Amino acid sequence: MGNSQAYPVFRTTDAVEAWTQALRLNALLEEHDDEVTLWAELLTVEDARRMAAVLPDAEYRYVRPRMDPVTQDFAKFSLVITAAEDSALEPELPLSFLHYVPAGTVEDRFVRAVGKGMASIGLQGRWPDDAETESYGSATYDGVEVVFNGDDVDWSHPAEHHTVFVHVDKLGDLPRAEKLAAQLGSTVLGDAQRG
Template sequence: MTVRPMGNSRAYPVLRTTDAGEAFRQARRLCALLRNAEDTVWLFAELATVREVRGIAAIAPGLPFDYSTSRTDPATGDYLAFDLDVTALDDAALAEHLPLTFSENVERECVEAGILAALGDGVASVEWHGRWPDDSDADVDWPSKYDGIQVVFHGDEAQLGDWTEEHTVFVHVTKWGDLPLAQELAAHIGSEVLGEAQLGW
């Protein structure tokens, strides 16, 4: 039995742009290099408007949303979970619950087909997991714990931080870092590594 290593990937920024479409296109180009890419992607989004919630619900039907900040029952003090079906609420009722967040695995095809139209002005992140061709675990059939691509819309931190105007593409590699691999991947999209490795997934 193979035991997968513990720890986090290292994420190298390889593109920053104010053009969300360009960031997504270049992330997809890097995805083409992945072996054993998963059929789902991890999607996170901060949603401040009804339109944004409707957009995410359209590409991730039936999946749950949550409150962006903790809310408590005024009578009991218990924490409240958002457990409503957003598609069953009219716009006025849905607006009362904003802002919301979304953080789930979603079918890759659905995200790739619809995320740009669904994006709003909040921070959002799409993560593709797979294996780089030179991964030392190439003889096993599960994706690497570390390898993959991430595009952060309106952010410059792999772990998600403050809002920025720019969108950032990261390549994720081994927990020890692999600058030569990151440089090679950046060159594939005509770019270069733009900063120090960050803590990844």
């Protein structure tokens, strides 16, 4: 979502509830992108198998780069997760992926597949103009993101809860974020983060 500012507006320990609230906010966007961004870090064999069942075509990568001992090039993850033995898959972990899918195709299944690692669903669009707060929508920056098992949009601070963010203008737009949070019966829960 460009270099937006993202405000946390909802937290819960229930992944489905976080996704439901993100969808409520997404419904308020005036325009919606056709694609959704999915990201996840897979820490266990079970997590990897659940996610591969949802996204078999995603390009899974090592979280920490590995070197091929022969070529000294970066090693690529090459196992087929759904077919690999546990004993072969476990030493390959943790894995991650960044994948784009058509909106409305696999998001609910993705939420149910989220395991112990951090994960994210990003929904981009454009907020409607709001004369009351002098806020103007921007298709470059606006959107909703839910971060599972974390509380930052950089995907670097694991947590025991899930956080819903609203993305707004690159300079920030606290009044818009406050109005959006109020739609959930919430408030802005922290400072803006670079999205």
